Amino acid sequence: MSQTVLSKYAIPGPSVQLNEVSVSEGELRLLDNISTEFFAHGWHAVLGPNGGGKSTLLKTILGLTAHQGTLQILWPEQSECKLGYLPQSMPFDASLPISVRDYLLMSLSKKPIWFSRKLPAEIQAAIQQVHLTEKLDRRVGDLSGGERQRLMLATALLKSPDLLILDEPMTGLDQSGQADVLGILSEYHQSGGTIIMVEHNWALVEQHCDQVYWIDQQLKHQAAPADFFTNRPQDIQPRLEDIQPNLPELNA
Numbered sequence: 001m002s003q004t005v006l007s008k009y010a011i012p013g014p015s016v017q018l019n020e021v022s023v024s025e026g027e028l029r030l031l032d033n034i035s036t037e038f039f040a041h042g043w044h045a046v047l048g049p050n051g052g053g054k055s056t057l058l059k060t061i062l063g064l065t066a067h068q069g070t071l072q073i074l075w076p077e078q079s080e081c082k083l084g085y086l087p088q089s090m091p092f093d094a095s096l097p098i099s100v101r102d103y104l105l106m107s108l109s110k111k112p113i114w115f116s117r118k119l120p121a122e123i124q125a126a127i128q129q130v131h132l133t134e135k136l137d138r139r140v141g142d143l144s145g146g147e148r149q150r151l152m153l154a155t156a157l158l159k160s161p162d163l164l165i166l167d168e169p170m171t172g173l174d175q176s177g178q179a180d181v182l183g184i185l186s187e188y189h190q191s192g193g194t195i196i197m198v199e200h201n202w203a204l205v206e207q208h209c210d211q212v213y214w215i216d217q218q219l220k221h222q223a224a225p226a227d228f229f230t231n232r233p234q235d236i237q238p239r240l241e242d243i244q245p246n247l248p249e250l251n252a
């Protein structure tokens with residue numbers, strides 16, 4: 001990645017504090033009384049069983065879901081208070097006849113896109129980073145799953161966010177796609193940004209993340225990756241197919 005691109009990234013990222021945060025849908029309790037802190041500049045991994053509330057937690061931090069309790073994003077003074085979000089699935093109907101170019105232009109600007117056909121430098125840099133330059137005129141619906149995922153990451157990074165919220169960013173990526181994305185995220189993290197991401201791949205979490213949060217309606221456990229399994233409470237039952245390799249103690 002070029003220095004020009006890196007220098008546009010946000011420095012530094014905020015911390016996110018939750019105090020007794022709960023989310024309900026009618027009678028249903030999606031999140032129950034969560035208190036924790038995602039510390040500033042951290043690379044945080046949110047894990048837990050399917051349906052445990054991980055995406056709901058991200059949406060709550062983004063302000064997309066009503067909650068009880070207190071949630072604060074503590075932006076550093078010099079921060080521009082910008083968020084980037086990569087949702088779990090495409091945020092629009094992929095059958096719409098819209099090109100990669102127009103999707104990125106619409107993501108960056110509120111102006112009608114027919115006034116600005118020329119690609120701004122930040123879009124060119126972002127699209128280069130995720131190796132989609134050749135696909136600019138392709139319909140978004142015709143991209144492969146991995147290409148769509150890389151387009152969404154480029155979109156999340158486009159406005160130089162201070163906080164990056166990612167819901168399973170590795171979905172659909174092959175090994176080289178994953179390596180590209182991890183490279184981008186590592187640089188973003190090193191430049192000071194805060195990352196909160198849902199990720200099932202334990203090997204990746206162990207290698208890259210600072211802190212792990214196990215969400216199953218409640219925050220069942222929180223620790224650095226190195227301490228997570230030795231200190232975990234008995235009622236955490238990781239799905240072994242989600243928690244990948246090098247956990248001999250669990251795979252025995």
Ligand SMILES: Nc1ncnc2c1ncn2[C@@H]1O[C@H](COP(=O)(O)OP(=O)(O)OP(=O)(O)O)[C@@H](O)[C@H]1O
Pocket residue numbers: 025028030048049050051052053054055056057
């Ligand atoms: N708007 C809603 N109305 C009713 N139930 C909902 C709503 N949103 C989410 N849920 C339910 O809340 C639970 C948590 O959903 P959520 O998507 O946060 O889980 P998750 O941990 O991200 O799951 P997965 O690992 O499968 O992606 C699920 O049972 C889901 O069906």
